[in-house]
Amino acid sequence: MNELEAVERIRSLAAGAHGKGVKLGIGDDCAIYQSPGAREDLLLTTDMVIEDIHFRATTHPPDAVGWRAAARALSDIAAMGGAPRFVLVSLALAGWTDRRWLDKFYGGLLRLVRRSGAVLAGGDLGHAGCVYCDMVAGGVVPHGTALRRDGARAGDSIWVSGELGGSALGFETGHGAAWRRHLYPEPRLELGRYLRTRLKATAAMDLSDGISIDLHRLAKASGLKARLDRPLPVARGATLDHALNGGEDYELLFTLPPGVEPPARSKGLPLTRVGTMEKGKAGVVEFFGRPLAPGGYDHLRHTKA
C-alpha cells in the first residue's frame, strides 16, 4: 500500500459519519469547520516534520527546522486562500536536543508564525528516539469561499507560482541559493488570497510532495485529466526530476477559467502557465503527450502498510 492508497483506505474507514459544522473532511489541504452563526469558515491542517525524513540534525539549523515546520502548515492555509490565525505545536524532543535547540526551534517557528498574523496558542511536549513535530495551523476565509482541489473544470488553464525543484536540489547539495530556499520556504499566503479574491481560481493546492503527485491529486479530486504541455519553471541548477518529483517547494498549483490571464508576476513572484485541464480519466497527468506516474515522495515506502 502506498501513501495514496493508505489515505483512500483511511477515508473509506472514516466515511459515513457526518460531523456537525464539518464542511470538508479528508482529502484537501485543510479541513473546513464552520461555527454556528459564524461569518467565516475555519481552515484546519496538520503537518509532521520528522528527523531524518524532513531534516537532519547535523545539517539543518534548529531555527530552520522550526521555520519549515511552520511553513508546511501555513502553506496549506495559503493554498485555500486563507488568513492564518493560530498554530498548535506538538513536539517530541530527542536525547540530543538541548535548551539552545529548543529556543532556536521556537525562535524560527515564531518568526514566521508572527509574520503571517498568527499566534502560537498551544500544543504538546514530549520526548522520543528522534525529533518529531506535528504542526497544526488554523486560518480563516469568508464562509464558502475556500479554494479547494475539486473545483477545476475542463478547459481551465493550469498554473504554478515561483520555480520548482529548488528545495529538492538544496536538500541534495546543502549549499547556495537552493539550500537557503530549502531551509526557509515562503508560504504563499498573499498569492493565495489574491487567487481567491481577484483571479477567482477554480482550484488550488500547495506543492508539498512534487507536481507529478500533487497535480494527480488535484485532477483526481476534480474528476479530470491534466495535460502538461508547456515548459515548467525549473529552478536554476535543478533537474526536470527535481521539478516534477521533488517535494517541499511550497509553491501554489492552481487552475483558472478560460480567458482569465493573470499578470506574469504577482508581487515579484512569477506565475507560469504549464497546461490545461481536460475531460478524461480522473487523476491522469499527461506530460508532453506521455502519461506521468505520480512520483514524488511516498511517505509509506519504508513501511509494510
Next chain:
Amino acid sequence: MNELEAVERIRSLAAGAHGKGVKLGIGDDCAIYQSPGAREDLLLTTDMVIEDIHFRATTHPPDAVGWRAAARALSDIAAMGGAPRFVLVSLALAGWTDRRWLDKFYGGLLRLVRRSGAVLAGGDLGHAGCVYCDMVAGGVVPHGTALRRDGARAGDSIWVSGELGGSALGFETGHGAAWRRHLYPEPRLELGRYLRTRLKATAAMDLSDGISIDLHRLAKASGLKARLDRPLPVARGATLDHALNGGEDYELLFTLPPGVEPPARSKGLPLTRVGTMEKGKAGVVEFFGRPLAPGGYDHLRHTKA
C-alpha cells in the same frame, strides 16, 4: 529543564502576540478560538502518543493504541465541558506496522470518536523509526462558558471522578481489570458537561499525568494553594504512588464553590471530595499536612533540554 519549565519557557517565547479570535492560549487543556459572529467557542487540543513511551508494540493491541490516542485528546475537551466535533490525526508508521495494524488502529480510534459525536476530518500520514501519533481534537461550548484551570477560588472544594492509579497499575502488570482500564480509558465527556451546566464548577482539568502534578498546575493557574486532606479514591490493587503520580487515568479534577454538594455518583461514576483550595503560595500542593512535589511523568527527563 523539566517539562513544567519548558512549557513556561515556550510560553514566554510566544508571549506578547495577540491573535484575532484566540481567547485562550498556552497553559490549559485546550486553546479557545471564537469565529467572528459565532455563538460557540471552539476548543482545540493536541496530544501525542509515542511508541515505547505511551504504548509498546509487543503488548498493546493496535485497536487500543487508536482508542487511547483518541481518548487523550477527547479527555481535554471533556475537561473544559465541551462537546467534540472533529479530530485530525497525524500518524507516522514504523517499519514493523502493516496494513492490519493500520486498519485496527483507525478502527479503535474511530469507535471512540464516533461514539463521542465527532468525525475524523483530516490529518497527515508518514513514516519514522517508531510509531508517532498526534491527535488533534476540536469541540465546542457556548461562548464564554468553557471550564478552565484558572477559575478556582479560596474555599472551593476539590473533587476527582472515578478512581486513581488504575492505569499506571495496568501498565505495570499487563493483566486484569487495571490493564483493561489502561487500554480503554473513557473520556469523561458527560461529566464535563454536567460540571459546566449544572454544578457550575469553578475550575476543571483532566488527570493525564498524575494528581500531584496536575493539581499543582490547576493551583498555579488559579494563584492558590491546594490542600489534600481526605482519602484519595485509589483503584483496587494500586498503590498511593500510582494514585498520586501515575498518569493516564483521564478522570476529571475539579473545584466547586462552598456549599455545592454533588451527588456521590454521576451516572454510576463516583465523585470524591479530596481537599480544599486555600490562599497561599500559588501551585503548592499539601498532602495531609506535608508539601507534595509535582511528581508524575516528566516528558523531558530523557532530554538535555
